[in-house]
Amino acid sequence: MTCCVPGAHSVIDDPSAIEADAPALLALSRPLGDGRRQLEFAVPDAHCAACIRSIEAALAALPQVSAARVNLTARRVRVAFDPAKGSPAELAPAIRQSGYHTYVLDPAEETGGDPVLGELIRALGVAGFAAGNIMLFSVSIWSGANDATRDLFHWISAIIALPAIAYAGRIFFRSAWRALKVGKTNMDVPISIGVILATALSLFETVQSGQHAYFDASTSLLFFLLIGRTLDHLMRERARSAITGLARLQPRGATRIHDDGRREYLRLDEIAPGMRLELKAGERVPVDATLIADSGSFDYSIITGETAPQQLARGEEVVAGANNLGGPVELRAVRASTDSLLARMAAMMDAAEGARTRPRRIADRAAAIYAPVVHTIAIATFLGWGLVSGDWHAALLNAVAVLIITCPCALALAVPIVHVVAAGRLFERGVLMKNGAALERAAEVTSVAFDKTGTLTEGQPQVVEGYAVDAMASDVAFALATASTHPLSRALAAHTGHGRPFAGSISEIAGRGVEGVAGGVTWRLGSRAWCGLPEAQGEPFTEVCLVADGELRASYRFSDLPRSGARAAIAELSRLGVPSRLVSGDRQGPVDAVAAAVGISTAQGGLTPQQKVAAVGEGRTMMVGDGINDAPALRAAYVSMAPTSAADIGRSAADFVFAGDDLGAVPFVVGTARRAARLVSQNLVLAIGYNAIAVPLAISGLVTPLVAAVAMSSSSVIVVANALRLRFERRPGRSAPAGRMLVEERAA
């Protein structure tokens, strides 16, 4: 792996990015108190000891850095620096020169660790300690300890169990109480009732020098349940932190130009209508604004799906999120960020969320049936034994035995374990799953709706046809193209690949083209108008020409090509019985062309975001999209996926986020979700089957603490083992480390 050789390659700097903007970085950094400040950078490629060493060494070599530490699990590096000794803008280039992609992380996303996970793990530790130690005493009791010894062991068990249950059980008691307060029931209600009643009865038995105490059952029950709960949380947390790690910092601010020419960096929420703002080449428009330069060229593809650049003149309005393709321009803010397009999309997403009814999760549906049945059986046992035998003490013991044996240990593990295993499998393939509910819904989809630009297609223009009169023309085209940052120039440079450097002077006229003078000949690279050629009629492709003193020497046609795996993914989906559709905001012509190229028969073009919401809102549709305009539809759909290259807002709206260019992830998610759904139902059947055998035993009074302990652990182990089968079923062919595939390749 090249990355393990320090300095083997260096990642190219993007001068327009926020990482090069010292005032912006200072505004993001956190003060450490002694004049030093701290920043965190994502390093998604770092994966080995050499990576740690080269990144930390590169940073430590800078005079302003006082400490740098890589966290390989989170793939981040935390840097403490002294702004008095050097600029923070040198930090990211230092990391890139050591060969790693990097971008700065927003400290607002940092919550300072994960308090919920901390609580779960501490509770798990306490429950594990209590269960282990109490089991030692219980084994002695089952082996025949009696009289005073048994009483002593019961008392010691009680002393360990009571604080442990109070501490570790809080998580379940709290959740059960919240559900009961609003008149609902969830899986935590029978758990809490079972644990509390079993503990209370055991305490009573201990005081009365009774024969049976269930302290071991209550604590090991909590221990097993906490394992399931912690795994479930870890799974969601890993997806969440990977997704925030991907969130490349979009404009969270802009440079304001004061009337006296002074420049000042403002945060997004400080920008007020009427302010004059500077927008560099390649930057995104921070708020809705009007252009106060003569002309500008903007990329709207992430907003509308329209691939052709928009040419705007002075005074025209440009919306937040558009990408500046030309040179630096000045803007005048029209709306504050809270009223800008992005915020309106967010409001539309909330509306979509409210209008949608999602099925309750399988575990909750099971709990809604399970809890009342179990509690009825327990009460019936108590009354039945009491009335028939008149021995109310025995009746109580048997009723509590029913509660313990039915405490839904296997049931509570049945669903999360499968989801954790499925999430691990998806992660290997580069798919991040936000939560288990999404997996349940993905198993039920009946159709898939794709967005076009950036989802089915690369989202970036590529040369589809090139012609040059001689090698010299091709060389000049390459040389002029490398001098420009316009997407078409980049695509052209990538297409020609190599060439001699241009021996002359080059100048770029923003939004129009590049001009070079060498040996008395004036070369121009750009649109037909810029080259002084007549406009071609009915041209379906974007065209770039090269002229020498007004004479055509080369011409290149560009188009946004479908992703290579798109056709195979659509075919795989139809094999799974899921038809695909195309919904796009782009014009019907290009939409039909892409639909035909990838094998989709139903294609709708020219849709507004509202129409997209309506198009995917019906039935069980999976939406796959990446743009800002897709975000409401992603939220409205039954289940949704977005590529890592998607806009922030789209990525946070989607249920699944998949690595870059691999559309095969879509059928893979559907297939995995269906297998997971099958395993979940098997596990539920196993759990119910276990109850069908154990409950009659408990009702008839045959369940001693020993039987309860054996039955509970064995049923949990069976359920976990069944879930693990998902790992060993047909493995995916491709299993590159997901963290590396998830590097965001899209140019800012």
Place this chain on the structure above:
Amino acid sequence: MSGLAVLIPIAVLMGLAALAAFLWALRSGQYEDLDGASERIFEEDVKD
């Protein structure tokens, strides 16, 4: 019986010590970078 009076407190105290050690390790951030810790053993010791 007198053996129990000695052995049981020892057993419980040892369990408590293990629990305390776990909680201490958790609090001092030793579980924050498990992947990094396993790779850092390949690094030379740096004196700073």
